[in-house]
Amino acid sequence: MTTMQRRDFVRHIGAAGLLGLGAAPLAFAAASIKPDAKSALLVVDVQNCFVTGGTLPVKDGEQVVPIINKLSGAFENVVVTQDWHTAGHVSFASAHAGKKPFETTKLGYGTQVLWPDHCVQGSADAALHKDLALPKAQLIIRKGYHQGTDSYSAFMEADGKTSTGLAAYLKAHGVDTVYVCGLATDFCVAWTALDARKAGFKAYVIEDASRGIDLNGSLKAAWEKMAKAGVKRIQSADIVAA
Numbered sequence: 001m002t003t004m005q006r007r008d009f010v011r012h013i014g015a016a017g018l019l020g021l022g023a024a025p026l027a028f029a030a031a032s033i034k035p036d037a038k039s040a041l042l043v044v045d046v047q048n049c050f051v052t053g054g055t056l057p058v059k060d061g062e063q064v065v066p067i068i069n070k071l072s073g074a075f076e077n078v079v080v081t082q083d084w085h086t087a088g089h090v091s092f093a094s095a096h097a098g099k100k101p102f103e104t105t106k107l108g109y110g111t112q113v114l115w116p117d118h119c120v121q122g123s124a125d126a127a128l129h130k131d132l133a134l135p136k137a138q139l140i141i142r143k144g145y146h147q148g149t150d151s152y153s154a155f156m157e158a159d160g161k162t163s164t165g166l167a168a169y170l171k172a173h174g175v176d177t178v179y180v181c182g183l184a185t186d187f188c189v190a191w192t193a194l195d196a197r198k199a200g201f202k203a204y205v206i207e208d209a210s211r212g213i214d215l216n217g218s219l220k221a222a223w224e225k226m227a228k229a230g231v232k233r234i235q236s237a238d239i240v241a242a
């Protein structure tokens with residue numbers, strides 16, 4: 001190789017690559033995280049409502065589908081969630097006179113963002129995306145089905161005290177680490193990862209396998225909150241070769 005090429009090569013792989021640290025040459029070891037039997041992939045709300053054409057579309061939401069399908073091959077445990085609201089749910093702006101979607105209101109448990117009607121139980125809008133291919137999925141957690149309480153988190157409803165049972169399920173199966181992905185990064189994914197930490201799990205969020213809504217800076221705020229809580233931010237290529 002020429003001097004220029006060599007200089008470029010060194011710049012890209014750094015000293016660790018040159019020294020050949022570890023079993024595989026680091027410069028080429030793209031997939032560095034190996035989920036084990038104590039790990040679970042949590043696939044959050046990859047539903048028609050949250051992709052293009054849905055009632056609460058997340059920009060480019062459908063792009064996570066092939067990434068998640070590929071990721072799932074690296075996991076023994078896969079759990080899926082579905083946002084699953086009653087008609088007239090308290091989180092819908094339409095249930096509050098004079099309120100419009102994306103405004104907020106105060107409820108008994110705190111400030112609630114008001115959303116367009118979305119993910120109504122049994123509707124096509126609430127179905128999982130048709131291209132989601134997760135034959136290993138062992139559990140589907142539905143959430144947000146109590147009329148007066150929202151549930152972004154797969155672990156705990158928004159009142160902060162009604163459990164979905166997910167933490168107990170995972171613990172009963174020996175799971176101690178969760179890898180969270182799906183829709184939306186700054187709402188259901190973030191709240192799930194934060195509650196996972198509260199419940200004592202190690203938690204990762206797979207950034208490129210998730211997409212955010214970003215309402216008034218919510219995406220940046222969510223990443224900051226997650227970092228403080230010890231949630232690790234990773235990419236799918238850290239787990240499966242790109």
Ligand code: VGL
Nearest residue numbers: 045083115183184187188
């Ligand atoms: C979600 C807003 C309302 C989500 C669910 O899945 O992130 N966001 N309901």
Ligand code: ZN
Nearest residue numbers: 083091119144
């Ligand atoms: Zn919802």
